[in-house]
Amino acid sequence: MATIAASLPLPPRRRLKPLAHWQDRLASGLLFAASIVLTAFLLAPLATILVKSTQDKSGAFVGLQLFSEYVQSPALRVGLPADCLRVL
Helix, strand or coil: CHHHHHHCCCCCCCCCCCCCCHHHHHHHHHHHHHHHHHHHHHHHHHHHHHHHCCECCCCCECCCHHHHHHHHCHHHHHHHHHHHHHHC
16 A cells, blocks of 8 residues: 555645735734834934034034043043932
8 A cells, every 4th residue: 555655646736826815915014104103203303303403502613523422521530430320
């Protein structure tokens, strides 16, 4: 019996193509659109903050000058260790 089954040719395998239901496609599209909108709502304020951080009070571009003034300020040297200890 085993020899008969082993000698019979196997039927050709049909390639099964997974079908995507229209609801699956709609859900994927809505999820993609929602992720784009949420990314835009996250990145737009962040970009605005970064642009404003390189401008002075009158709106002129000063680059990283404000950051260097902040790092060199004595208030940062006093406050930073206290904040680090408070976090711990």
